[in-house]
Amino acid sequence: RLYFALKVFFSIFVLAVIMLGNFGMEWEVSEVETGVQYKAFHNEEIHATIGVKIGLRAANITLKGTALGRYNQTPPNNRLCTLSGLVNREFREAQFKGLPYPILWIAEYFTLDGENIRWGRSYRLSGFYAHIMLWTAFPLWILTNILFCMFIRYGAYFMMLTGGVMLLGNILFAGLRFGPELKIPIGTTIMTFHYGWCFWLTLAVGLICVILGAIILFIDLRLPD
Amino acid sequence: ETDYEVEYAGYDGWYNNRAHPEWGIADSPLTRRLPSHYQDGTYEPSGWDRPNPRTLSELTMKGVTGMGSFRNRSALLTFFGQQVVEEVLDAQRPGCPREYFNIQIPKGDPEYDPDSRGGREIPLLRSRYDMRITGFSPNFPRQQLNEITAFLDGGLMYGVTKAWADALRLLSSDRRGRLASCTDQGVPGCVNDMYPAYNTIGLPMANPPPPREHYLKSSRRFFKLGNPRGNENAFLLTFGVFWFRWHNYLADQIAAKNLDWSDERVFNEARKWVIATHQKIVLYDWLPDFLGENRRPADYKGYSSAVHPGVTHVFQSAAMRWGHTIVPPGVYRRSRVKPDGTCDWRNTTYYTSPHTSGQYFHGVRTCNSYWNSVEPHEEGFKAEDVAPFDGMAEFLLGMSSQVTEREDNIITEDLRGRVFGPLEFSRRDLMAINIQRGRDHGLPDYNTARVEYGLPPRKTFYDVNPWLFNGTYVEHGPELLANITAFATANNWTTDKCDIWVCGLLETTEAGPGELFGAVIKDQFERIRDGDRFWYENDKNGLFTKGEIEQINNITLFDIIKSISNITDADMQSNPFIATDSPCFQPKQLSQFDMEPCTPDTVDKTVDFKRETFDYFTGSEASYILTFMALAVFIIATEYVGKKEGERSVQVKLGTGKEIKVLNDRGKLLRTIDLRNHNQLVLYVEADKHRTLMAIHVPKEYDLILNFDYTEDRDNALMQVEDFLGAVEVGRRRQEMKSSDLMKAIVTKADRQKQLEKFFRIIFAQAGASGFKEQNGDDVHSGYFNKAFKEEKAREDISTYNSKDAKDVLTCELTRAEFAESLSMKPDSLFVEQMFNLVDKDGSGYINFREFLDVIVIFAKGNPDEKAKLMFDMYDVDGDGKLSREEFKTMLKSMMDMVNTEVEQSQLDMLVDSMMEQGGVRDREQMTQQDFINILGEHKQALSNAALNLGANVLTPGEATRHQTVLNRARKTIIRAYQPPEERNGAASNRPSQRVGQGLKVDTLKDKKYTTNPVMKNFNALKRYIQNYRLHIFWLTLYTLVTIGIFAERAYYYSVEREHAGLRRIAGYGVTVTRGAASGMMWAFSIILVTMCRNTITHMRETFLHLYIPFDSAITLHKIIAMTGLFFTVMHCIGHAINFYHISTQTADDLTCLFRDYFHYSNELPKFHYWCFATTTGMTGVLLVLVIAIMYVFATQYARRYVFKAFWLTHNLYPILYILTIVHGSGNLVQEPFFYYFFLGPVILFTLDKLVSISRKKVEIPVVKAEHLPSNVTMLKFKRPTNFDYKSGQWVRIASAALGDNEYHPFTLTSAPHEDTLSLHIRSVGPWTNNLRKVYDPAKIQPDFGYPKVFVDGPYGEGHQDWYKFPVAILIGGGIGVTPFAAILKDIVQKSAQGAKFNCKKVYFLWVTRTQKQFEWLTDIIREVEEKDKNDLVSVHIFITQFYQKFDLRTTMLYICERHFQRISGRSLFTGLNSITHFGRPNFESFFDTLQDEHPEVSTFGVFSCGPPPMTYTADKACGAMNRVDGASFIHHFENF
């Protein structure tokens, strides 16, 4: 019973992780708190928390700030999702909408696309391949589950394959980069990026799958029953 | 000094204007003040009615440099001007897709076309424009874009995005607010932060190829600047360095004063001041000196939010380019003023001009510094043989003391002819470009522009500038006017057709730009100032205090120079824009002759193009050729066979020995020309038309007519043939002839065939005439034989042929090969050899009409003695009229050998003994002819029926169908006579073994049954065909339509909807083809999986769906789909061969346009191999081609037959194929990947299906019994797994635990469904089956372990399950293909014994096998069937195909032997079985024919065949033939293995 429940739980857990990884926005993250110019036609700076979350297909830029003191304005629209192939158009739209400066400045980084400065493209590409890997892992995991019901050894193989593909997703995400590392000076600080929980979770579960698969395979080969 | 928070100006110009946040922003349309004159009102360039730009450039702007400015404007003013341009305007980027608007070079142009070839062009791309809304309709014509902000807002120093600015910054808390310097980067020699950092991080700076060297260099060599074009030339770069230093100077000052300020704040403050000082200097110091004193900008009245700062087209394309006229051919560098009041003028280190003859007034040559701008600056801190110096300061000093080029119409050659260009055209004419650019932007003519700016139009060219043309001030003025007027009258050119640039420039006076340009420029800068909220004088923006504004107004360029370098008041005049007061005035006005020439100019070349070109395909050739070579298919030649038959591709093999072999393209031998019979051959050679034909005329045979693709190939082959003939000592004569004559002269294969046809027809007619005796009833068959030929004779007599035909036939001679072919035997068999020698009485090596007739007559006459004699003679090798016992044995043996029959020596001995005993020659060693006839004894009669059966291939269906039929019928009659002698005697017809004959009673010929009308016949055939295959046809049509649709959709999209897109433009229909084919492939390779969903198919065919879907044809469909896939793959590859060629010839920049997802460094040129091997798409593409090639090669019939393992191994590459396909598309090169739309459905179905197989497969099943049967057949009996339901005729795939549990092989179940165990009969044919036999060896079985277990996957269904649905089923098993029938037969018998009711009334089982050996193991089953079959349901026929038809001369002997043996041993010599054995291949057609008579009430016969493809094929053809006539239809199911 317990064993069965555990199995079901694990199965659903891995599936959830694959999907979370696929759609999650926190593959790379950065968050800073800084004093920064908030908007045009205005000379006061605000103190704000600015976060960037990069997923496989999009980057999310958020700005949380204290209301502007003198006028008590609360920022109404404080996020921008970008990174698609149409990043330039999205950016132009955001400019017309008049999003706060910090968001525009950060988003602008993803629009640059020349010579060696192509962060947007770099993230888009690595994200694209990582997301293909995760979409591959998804059916593989379902197959793994089916195979476990039929044939333990194939199940083990596919479990390792699933894990391997997830890890490959991690490797591709981390490895398919070019140009200088992304660092965004904003206000008085510099945003630097590090891997977020999506990355780590996928990595961990990928590893678990490979290791567990190997163990099961080993057991199956040693003790065929 | 500002302590409060400030709203700093943005980088991109946004939100400057409150009401219109987008005014003046980067990347926005230029402002149009003049009416646009686009030719079509919308986007086609203007100026179509104006003269050629290059002509105008030569006419009005040519001249020698070296004249100084009237007002001593300094070179510093010139280049400061250039950087002002770069601050407000950048409209140079070409649009995507590229639109070429090249400038025609007039023929004989001295610079560009010195060899007068004509047709050359200066490449020019039209500018980028706002594609969203402009350029579609006349009310909003095309608007080009300005890449940067129109404001004077520091784009020059910081770039127009914050990210760019960040990339320039040092971002340090120690040295706050600074821009990074090369000192910060640790570049050796770069001390004191004198220069900006190098572009090591790879900012996208403009980076065209430097024309001096003419190759691409890395953009990392540049200094990082805000202005991406800031490295264009060394003097412009001087200002880049200048502003860099000024920023850092200010930052240090501010940081020092405000210790608590952050880096960010210091930076912003410094930037604010840099921008403000720049604004001040541009507007109030530089502009007045540039435009002339009287055009000082109006006083500042404060910020006006209603003023649009946008840069106008006329400013961009014409007015501001006025600066070009004052660009000098080079620039001086000098030291500071030395104590003695002089200064040192620095020489350049480049080569010395041949013009200067040792006089060195060297400046840095403008044209050679393009994109090599950093070098002279680096010289200051990097060069080893020079004392370090401040390069920027030396340039500033030099430029300030240099009087720049004169304000006039003359443009220095550095711009007018030697400005940089792309690789394919290294040096262009900037003046022609200026004109063309104006037209690109749709600028109107000069007078329209003047009127718009409130100026009076100019009627004549003289009116444009009387000052210039009267010669008082400018010496060349009158001459210029004369030239212009002359040209104008000649070409009907007026000032109304004058480009703004041309006439605007002609307005130039000593004061500066003329009225029009002056007005345009002044207006522009005033608007830029007034419309800028962040203008430094605007006291409402909170940037500066009043005092600060005052302070800024007092800062001059000279002040800044002093603060950022060690230049002092003594070194430079206070207004560096005017050289007059320079403390160290230029030694000489620089002229182009004082400096080295612009590369690649050389002085003494007679024809000098003065520019370099480049073919982008350079470097691609090798990889291109190598890559596509591997894909090329070689066709050695095509053989012309006949007018109707057309051509076929063949390989001609010369030698070995004295023969020429003709092989088909798969290497199968088609023909051998034996040269031993020939002394001389004639070679016909086509001498006119295509000159690709040649023919080898072979007398008495047909000619070898070869057609080649190219004359060279033909000539090559001709030479080889001649050499070869020489080598084998055959004479040869070459005969060149006209194409038409050649066609007349040659004898084609078809001709020859026709001739042979005639030959045989006449032979038979003649033989008939020479006397068939009417024979009585019991000799039915020969009666028909006879009658047939009599009819024949009645219709055809040799006399009916005209004399030429008759002569042809009479002189026609058969070759050995043709003779063998007529007997359907190999030419090298002993029988043919002996027969041929016998027939060929004159020993000529050919059989002529007479000789052949003689033999035929013997057969036709039917005298057994004569026939016996014939045979006797044949084997009486020594010709002594006696046949020894040994010779007799040889005779029997040779006949058996001929059919690969092995009879044991003892059996043979026994047979010979018994026969000789019967003939009464028991003790004698020799026998006479009479003895021989005696031996034949009672079987002599059989011999009398012996004919020489002529293979069908002699007579191909030709025009003479009528005669053919007769012949066919005759042959059919012979073949039909299957009746054993007993039968003919009317005895014992109820013996089981003879039931055979009942159904096959030979009947009268039913001529009436056959429609003779060929149209009706074909119609019937078609009708029947459609009836039988309507489902197949439907599905195949559907599939084809869908495939075509999928192809067409993309093809249409790319050829029509994307007609104007870049890639389509460049690669033409290549894109259409490749994209269409790509979709086709995706579809084919996806849907192909569906055909391999075996479980689904097996399951579905048992549902009602099988009525609508022919599931059994899954594998056929698989192959068809595979072929479509291959077709599209090849198409795709060929398309790409074209595309890649086109792509490889494009400039690298243009490609980024085509492939949005492709990018490259500005110094890289992607070559063909780059596309092919270094892009994801290219590389996976190449791999895909490899994988597909492997898969297909090993999927050929041939490979599957001979290297099945390899087939299966390579076939399992399919997952790789799919992975590669997905990756291939993910490159995104042309379109978003959409393979998965096609793929997802099929792959899910396939996977699920596969899962079912896997779940089934791994059931281990113990083997109960294994048996080694004769002829390498192994019988396996194993437990029937629970729930294993199957039907007879189904098959399973098994693997053996001992042989690897992954290798599955299909075998048909030979057990019937009612049995408790499953059994298989497995013949050892290859490695796996052989090993299986070894493993399951009952002799070696270890008692403890039992047999290794097997894995069973299945059952899988085949069409043979349907036998019971037909009233009459004909089961045809060939070779091991009998296995399904073994099960079916058992099943039938079982069912019928139980009295089960089913449709089936009669089952014919035809067992066709090559040798009798294969019978052994099945004998039991057949016997069992025969015994159990009480209801007379099954009738068994056995055919041994090695033996020819029974009444053939050869088999007659064997037949006689067989009878003998049967009598003495009670069983068949060959089969050992009760049933009667037929010798030879079954003639299905006549068999079916008689079946129809036997079962007149049956309308549909089910024919099930299983075995080797040729057999199933003939069965299929026979069914087809039967369906061609009215009557019952024959539905054929078959399976090959």
Ligand SMILES: Cc1cc2nc3c(=O)[nH]c(=O)nc-3n(C[C@H](O)[C@H](O)[C@H](O)COP(=O)(O)OP(=O)(O)OC[C@H]3O[C@@H](n4cnc5c(N)ncnc54)[C@H](O)[C@@H]3O)c2cc1C
């Ligand atoms: C539906 C079906 C039913 C068959 N039933 C029988 C049977 O009842 N008795 C019997 O003796 N043979 C049967 N065969 C043929 C049998 O599968 C092959 O002879 C056997 O697999 C040969 O394997 P091998 O490695 O020893 O020989 P190889 O030398 O590798 O192959 C010899 C020939 O067998 C064919 N073959 C080999 N492997 C396979 C395979 N996995 N699937 C299909 N064809 C293969 C190849 O086309 C080749 O022409 C059947 C084949 C099919 C397709």
Ligand code: HEM
């Ligand atoms: C060595 C010096 C110079 C060189 C090599 C040079 C070269 C060029 C070139 C190649 C172009 C692009 C032409 C086109 O494609 O439309 C151009 C444009 C232009 N030039 Fe110059 N130029 C020089 C100096 C100057 C000076 C001194 C001025 C004015 C003071 C000037 C004003 C302009 C203007 C206004 C344009 C149009 C810019 C644009 O469309 O972005 N140039 N120049």
Ligand code: HEM
């Ligand atoms: C000329 C080309 C091809 C031929 C003649 C061919 C023939 C065959 C045959 C005979 C089989 C075995 C059928 C059986 O055992 O029941 C097979 C299986 C298969 N083929 Fe093909 N094939 C061809 C091309 C392709 C291609 C291009 C693909 C797709 C990528 C493909 C995919 C498959 C798959 C997936 C199987 C099933 C394999 C399995 O069951 O493990 N084939 N093919």
